[in-house]
Structures are given as structure tokens and as C-alpha cells.
Amino acid sequence: MSQPQQERSRATRQRLLDATVESLAEVGWAGTSVVGVAARAGVSRGAAQHHFATRDDLVRAAVESVLDELTRHMVHRESDLDQGKERPLAVVEMLAEMWASSFGKAATHLWVAASTDPSLRDLVLPLEKRFSRELFRATADLLRVDRQEPAAVQSVRLTIDLTRGVGLGTLLHPDLQRRKAELAQWAAVLATIPGIGV
């Protein structure tokens, strides 16, 4: 029954993917090498070579992994919102946490690197487009946005871009206190916009 061998293979593959994301978040795109990732995953270089024939293969799988994870972070998370807070604030903080996570940081590095590397760009662009749509939909759902209100719809985009901008700032100096206050202010503004929170 089952296939311990294949199971082992799958586990190694997953470790490699996780290590890639970790590497992207910690040392960035340029600093991420196959050697480094293999060392992080605790596997040999040949093992990595076996699972992902080329560096591009590893990257492709890692990008998909990152965007899948980010999508999971927001889609249908209704029940995971902080119940002790107003809904807009809870959603905004959930978004901010997403960007601050390893996956969010990795995504930021990938994003910036893709803006200059044509081949990476070709790889990331279509995946990101889908992710962007799903993130928008998920955020709009959590915020209970009335799609008939242009201002409310636009505010969803503002929320996403703002939290991403805040996340970018957090990369360099994680000034939690200030960020918290900033996000709270935005959440307060959000609450006043017609078409939000039903």
C-alpha cells in the first residue's frame, strides 16, 4: 500500500519549495541560489537537481506556491477575522499580516525582480493577474462591499495597494507601533465610505 518512496520524494520536493520561499523572503531574489535553497532544505544539490531540473523549474514552482499560499491567506477566512474588532480593521490587519508574512515578503521580492528580469516577468505576470483578481474578490467579500458603489469598489483597491505599500516599508524598519496606528486610521476611513460593511 501507499508508496513510501514517492511519499519521501514528495516531502523532499515540498521542503525545497518551502526553503525557496524562505530564501526569497530572507535574502531576496538575487540572493536565492539553488545551492542556498538546497542547504536550507537540508538536502544535497543533486537532490534539488533531481526534483527541479533547472533553476527556472524551481522558481516556477515556488512562485505558484507563494501565490497559492497568499490566496489561501484571504479567501474564505470569514471565520478567522478578529472578532474583537470592527470588521474593516480586522480585514485591514489580516491583509497587512499577509504582506508581512514570509510569503508576502517573497512575493514583494519576486514582484520587484520581475520588473527587471524579462523571463521572470513572463512567468510571474499571468500568475499574478489571477492572484490579483482573487485577492480583490476575497477582500471585497470580507469587507462586505456593495459592488454597485464605485467608491466602495475603488476603496478595495486602495486597501490592497495601501497594505502592500505599508508592507514594503515594513521590510526595512518594522515600526509596528506606527504601522498599527496608520492602519487603524485607514480602517476608520473605510468605515465611513458608503457601500462598505453593507
Added chain:
Amino acid sequence: MSQPQQERSRATRQRLLDATVESLAEVGWAGTSVVGVAARAGVSRGAAQHHFATRDDLVRAAVESVLDELTRHMVHRESDLDQGKERPLAVVEMLAEMWASSFGKAATHLWVAASTDPSLRDLVLPLEKRFSRELFRATADLLRVDRQEPAAVQSVRLTIDLTRGVGLGTLLHPDLQRRKAELAQWAAVLATIPGIGV
């Protein structure tokens, strides 16, 4: 009179700095090499070596150049605001243009790279701290913010982080139409916040 030689030297140095910024904006931090910058500037490799002994020297000068230029982009630009638009919208668009410029893109790349490269981080952090202060002050001035209103002060930070987030998105796909609408929505929100625009 004067020293044509030294003037020529100064011009070459400036060309190298401009080429560095251009390189950062176009091919990013990792893609920026001394050789590439020299080629961009139309100067020989030896010339670059002469002006900036080491790569770090070039980088240091380039970072200062970038932040100086960005500061100039917003400080005391009262008279350059688009007079045909409401003040908040004009200021927001000026900020967005700043991040979309070569200097803004270069700054984004530097920012992200510095988050992983310790030595670059040490170089960028203090300079960025000063820049951040001046940008805040300049933006608050242009928006005519009442510093006694916490919400208004917080909104300045939101405006800066938001435009930076939008700029990050623009790096990959410059969807001008959508961004314009988004910024307009934010400007409209800004106008409703007490303590803004006097």
C-alpha cells in the same frame, strides 16, 4: 579661467551617477554592475574606477543622489502643483509621479535590496530616515495639514505609503487608467478629513 579639466571631470562623475540611477531603475540592484554603468554613461571602465574607487563608493554616491532628487521633487513645489485640480488630487498625483520616475523606481529597488543586504542596509537606513522626514514635512505642507489633528497627520503617512504601494504595482504593469481612478478616489477621501487643506 575656471578649470575645464575639473569641469570635465565633474561632468563625467555626474554622468556616472545618472547612469547608475538609470541602471537601478531599469535592471534593478542585482543587475547594476560597474561595467554596465560605465557603458551606460558612455565612459570607460577605467574612468569609473578613477572616479569611484570601489563599487561601494559609487553606490553610496548614487543613493545620496537618488534621495536628494526625490526630496527636491516634493519640497517647496507649491507653485508647480497642477492648478487645474483640487489641491489634494494635485498633491497625490505629484507623489505618484515621483515614485513612477526613474529616481522613484531606483529608490524602490534600493529599498527592497537593502532589506536583505546588511551593508547596503547600513548605508541606506540613515539616509532614508532623513528623506522620510523631509518627504513627510513637504507633503504635509503641500496638503496644508493642521498638525493638531491626529487624523490629518496620520493621513499624510497613509498618502505616502499608498502612493508607494501604487508605485510598486506600476513597476510591473503600468495600468495608468486604473491607477488614476484609484488616486482620484483617495484624493476625494483626503478632502473629507478634518485638518486637511486648512
Added chain:
DNA sequence: ATGAAAACAAGCAGGAGTGCTTGCTTCAGT
């Protein structure tokens, strides 16, 4: 006009990353 200094060009060695190839070890199926 001539010598000195600055500006510039080009070649060279060291280091790092990538991908390929060669062997050795472990495990599933017979």
C-alpha cells in the same frame, strides 16, 4: 613647446553561480 598630472582604456586574476556529468546509496517490487 614641454613636462607633469589627470583622465581614460584595456588586460588579468580571483571568486561566485549555474548546469552538466559521474558515481554511490537506499528502497520498492518481484
Added chain:
DNA sequence: ACTGAAGCAAGCACTCCTGCTTGTTTTCAT
């Protein structure tokens, strides 16, 4: 127990970037 495939380690060649060093041209001062 045996065979074949997967997992794994190590070495090699190639490329690119960096920094150093030498040689040539241009410019200024006398």
C-alpha cells in the same frame, strides 16, 4: 535476495562580476 529506479554527493567547465594594474591620451601650467 535481486534488480532497477530514485535519491544523493561531488567534481568540472563555463560565464559573469569585481578590483587591480599597466599603458595611452588629453589637458594644464610654465
